[in-house]
Amino acid sequence: MTMNNANLSIEQIDALQEIVNIAMGQAGDSLARVLNSFVRLSVPRIRLINSAQASQCIAEIVGDTQQITAVRQSFYNKLCGEALTLFSSEGCRDLATLMGHQTLDTETEKELLFDISNILVGACLNGIAEQLGADLSFSAPSLMASNVVSSQLLSPDTLPWAYALQVEVNFSLEQHKFKSHLIIMLAEDAITALADSLNYFIEAI
Numbered sequence: 001m002t003m004n005n006a007n008l009s010i011e012q013i014d015a016l017q018e019i020v021n022i023a024m025g026q027a028g029d030s031l032a033r034v035l036n037s038f039v040r041l042s043v044p045r046i047r048l049i050n051s052a053q054a055s056q057c058i059a060e061i062v063g064d065t066q067q068i069t070a071v072r073q074s075f076y077n078k079l080c081g082e083a084l085t086l087f088s089s090e091g092c093r094d095l096a097t098l099m100g101h102q103t104l105d106t107e108t109e110k111e112l113l114f115d116i117s118n119i120l121v122g123a124c125l126n127g128i129a130e131q132l133g134a135d136l137s138f139s140a141p142s143l144m145a146s147n148v149v150s151s152q153l154l155s156p157d158t159l160p161w162a163y164a165l166q167v168e169v170n171f172s173l174e175q176h177k178f179k180s181h182l183i184i185m186l187a188e189d190a191i192t193a194l195a196d197s198l199n200y201f202i203e204a205i
Helices: 010-037 049-063 089-098 106-132 188-204
Strands: 040-043 045-050 067-077 082-088 134-138 140-147 165-174 179-187
Touching: 010 040, 010 165, 010 188, 040 045, 040 140, 049 082, 049 165, 049 179, 067 089, 067 106, 067 165, 082 089, 082 106, 089 106, 106 134, 106 179, 106 188, 165 188, 179 188
Parallel strands: none
Antiparallel strands: 040 165, 045 165, 067 082, 067 134, 067 140, 082 179, 165 179
16 A cells, blocks of 8 residues: 555545544543643644654644653554654643642653553543444553654654554643643554544444
8 A cells, every 4th residue: 555545535534533523522521630620622633644754743743943752652453553642841840730749850750741641542542442443452651752852753764654644633721831742643554444444434324
């Protein structure tokens, strides 16, 4: 399969947008309950990218010079790919305050970010999988990078895929500086399985 014929149809993209909207809402609700704060969600963005575009796409999402910390989590079974949760340094400090921590050492920060990443990734991907009738398993979250410039997060030379379907949504808190970017990437081998699941979803409507 090439990138040209990996594109989903307009009907499939519309269905995926609807599915992701519902799943992201569930993730936002889960985060709001944990942080006891109103969560704002961006409209999910869905696009097909190649490995050469990956770094530029991250920079577009968070800003060219923004330093970020990234938590990575794999998911697999019928649908497979990687989920990245991106945090700014300022957002990390605000998160620690919201969670009742007066000081923020490296280990505490990592645990907090893993907790929030687990909430967002788990709620979102489980919401997507449930609507598509797919089972998912997850790896444990791991720290992919700490305080790196966004444009340096993904290197085309190290990516194991030529192209991927990218789903991106931003979470922010009302009256707080915390913001998180959740990026879900399904590599080329997973797009066919996704398309099949979307066809079943559309037929069942």
